[in-house]
Amino acid sequence: MEITDDKLLKIALVTSLIGLIGLIAFTPTIEVKEVDIKDINRGMIDEEVSIKGVITDVAQSSSKTSYFLTVNDGEAQIQLIIFESQVAEIESKNLDIDSFKNHKVQVVGTVTQYNSEMELILSRGDSLRIVS
Known part of the structure; x- marks a missing residue:
């Protein structure tokens, strides 16, 4: 042939x-793997994960385009970064980023490392939602 x-x-x-x-x-x-914050490590960099915790702090970047949220699950905490495009998507649903403070949320984000600290970058605007 x-x-x-x-x-x-x-x-x-x-x-x-x-x-x-x-x-x-x-x-x-x-499906995205749900993990505890304390279990997030360098081996998970660039992996998309889901976490649950309470937003304990909300800070805006000096350029006023991004937000830094601290998510605490009772055992550990991690910084969640929300960039301008996700902020716009969240605000288009008549939600204010500051309104998430002191609420329990579920977050889907990509694990990154900045200054030797593990962080999450929000995947999409609908990847941050308040849970009971």
Whole structure:
């Protein structure tokens, strides 16, 4: 059997379509791992995680475009960074970032490290929500 350019193109197209269908089928089932704040470590950098805790402090950046929230789960705390695009998304829902203070929240964010401290960067504007 001789492999021609035409046959190779057909094989590549079929393989690509199978891969795309697999991605579409399995993407909704991928869940973010829920962790305790104390368990977040350098091995999780660039990983998306979910945490629960109380917002104990809200600070705005000097440029007034970003926010720094301290999330405490009773055992540990971590800094949550909300950049300008997520701030706009949150405020478009008539929510004020300061209103999250002293409320228990669930956060989905990406683990990063800044000045040897672990931090979370908010994934999307709807990734910060108040829970009971």
